[in-house]
Amino acid sequence: MSEKDKRPFSIANAPRDDGKLELHIGAEAGNNYAAEVLERMRLHQTIDVDGGHGSAYLRENKIRPTILLAGGTGFSYTHAILQRRLAMPNKDPVFLYWGTRTLKDMYAYESLKALEKTHPNFRFHPVVDCPDDNWRGKKGWVHLAVLNDFVSLEPYQVYVAGRFEMAGVAREDFHNKGLLLENLYGDAYQFI
Template sequence: MTLTEAKVVSIESLTPFVTKICLQPTHIAPFKAGQYLQVVMQENDKRPFSIANSPEAGEPLELHIGATPENAYAYEVLENAKNSGVLTLEVGLGDAYARESDAPMIIIAGGTGYSYAKSILHHTLAVEPGRDVCLYWGAKTLEDLYDHDELTALSNFNSKFTFIPVVESPNDSWQGKTGWVHKAVLDDHANLSQFHVYVAGRFEMAAAVKKDFLPKGIEPDTLFGDAFAYI
């Protein structure tokens, strides 16, 4: 873990409720794909966010923050970034980082859990180009899947990558999968014993994944997610 100050390089709205912040650390701050950082608000107030970019990209640290005034925990971080232009970070935390393997990979993301998924996805495609990777990304509406077009284009270009969007509340024109994102995985895979699965989303989603996936043959040591340390 590295403690560093970081300059706010850019702030961009991805949806009315999700904001991308790019941060340039003043010190080298190594991390593994799938790890997170903590924004240090005060000595005893540190707030975790997944790092969305892959470590080999050599880019500023990218965060996707879902924040509204009603969600003070994240909103205060966003306001601090806008007002101060500098954040104090602890970088390189978490054990649910990407492992190299011959096993096919499934990544499951709910909402802004996509930031965790994005880091692992792009890292794996870069360092393990022959590995099969499938991303299931679930959200309430299609508009909440803010990287939908880019991921669709990437899946069309790369035969090793499959993107499966899942919408909870679709409009009449939606032709894809609906409902809970982890149920979409179960619809497609009756047996999960051959897969490595990475999960990011609300604790309730992670708990449902653990409950429903273990009977489908997956080993606990090939089911990755920071939430599993608490449930």
């Protein structure tokens, strides 16, 4: 926005030959932080980017069975990791658990269901916190869905994207379920 007003957003795509970046910006009503960025992009058609930063990137030299855990628009960088991971020849399983308040908030639901059909090593697990009466999928907190589905997390690498509170609880619960902390990644862990 300016030298004194830099706003962090996660890159939502794997590296591309054309150098374009995809951002997922949750600009719901009342979110001036995001709305101001979108307005600046509309007015100027370009925006300066300083990046990438953070520690939530795919460890390509250390591929293991992978769990991607996303809360809300935290999905953005798990989406980038998922794209890159599925493009690799490694066919170890990849699980994406994406938690949102409602199914309507899960803006890439249909494309992820389609992606699941074209990649036999990929499983998408949507988790809805406040489902309607017709929802038959996973409900509640997204990290608890992971805990319910796995006997042990020891053989996995896990990428966590979302609120700091969720990342903190997930770190403790996943470690108690066998996850080696050296195989847990997320930008939140630099701050909590």
